[in-house]
Amino acid sequence: MLLQNALEVSTPNERAILITRGFDAPPERVFECFTQPALVSRWMLGPPGWTMPVCTVDLRVGGKYRFEWRSQDGASMGMTGTFREIVPNEKLVSTEIFDEDWTGGEASVELTFAESKGRTIATYLLTYSSPQARDGALASGMADGMEMGFKNLDEVLKG
Numbered sequence: 082m083l084l085q086n087a088l089e090v091s092t093p094n095e096r097a098i099l100i101t102r103g104f105d106a107p108p109e110r111v112f113e114c115f116t117q118p119a120l121v122s123r124w125m126l127g128p129p130g131w132t133m134p135v136c137t138v139d140l141r142v143g144g145k146y147r148f149e150w151r152s153q154d155g156a157s158m159g160m161t162g163t164f165r166e167i168v169p170n171e172k173l174v175s176t177e178i179f180d181e182d183w184t185g186g187e188a189s190v191e192l193t194f195a196e197s198k199g200r201t202i203a204t205y206l207l208t209y210s211s212p213q214a215r216d217g218a219l220a221s222g223m224a225d226g227m228e229m230g231f232k233n234l235d236e237v238l239k240g
Contacts, residue, residue, distance in 0.1 A: 086235060088228045090219075095212040098219060100205040102231050106238040108194040111201040112170045114234055115192065116140050124233035126150070127226040135159070142167060146175070162190070170194060184218055186210035 089101040104111050114120045122136040125148065135149035142164055149159040159180040166174035173192045178184075189208040194201050209215040 086231075088224060088231065090224045092215070092219070093206075096209050096215050098205075098207045098209075098215060100207070100224065100227065102203050102228075103197075104201045104203060104231075104234065104238060106201055107199060108170045108196050108201045110238060111203060111234075112173075112194055114237055115173065115203075120237060121148070124237045125230045126233055127229050128152075130154075140164065140167060183221070184209055184214040186214070188214070188218075 086103045086105065091099045093099050114124065116138055118136040118138050121138065122133040125136075126133060127150065130153040131150050133148060133150050135147060138144075138146045144164050145161060146164070147159070147161050149157065151157045160177055161180075162175045162177040164173065164175045166172060171194055173190075175190050175192075176187045177190050178187045187210070189206075191206040191208075193204045195204070196202075207215075207218070209218060
């Protein structure tokens with residue numbers, strides 16, 4: 082089990098990336114931060130200077146979410162997904178695809194929240210359309226971007 086809030090990345094098979102991160106809050110609070118637009122838009126930002134002007138979450142099976150990011154210099158990026166399974170405070174299963182489909186199709190995302198001594202261990206299992214798509218995701222710096230966001234989440238969870 083994670084002793085610190087360090088991002089751990091592994092590749093359990095040729096199409097998947099497993100990302101694990103600890104948070105100093107109970108699963109209920111972390112789940113809220115992943116599912117309430119007012120909270121998501123405060124932390125899921127990546128590098129400094131980026132904002133999330135569009136953040137919608139229809140939290141029901143079959144419901145969609147939409148995230149759009151913008152940088153200070155005008156660059157933008159968007160992602161859409163559909164919820165496939167929702168177990169409040171424990172699990173979110175969804176699809177995701179970026180507007181510029183650099184991963185060769187929809188990815189599957191299984192996000193679980195496990196309580197450990199008053200903390201939450203969040204685990205992402207991202208499954209891509211091909212080994213090449215997974216390798217491209219790894220090479221993109223996605224883990225670094227996720228950790229930047231997770232550091233923001235640490236601050237949101239303190240407040």
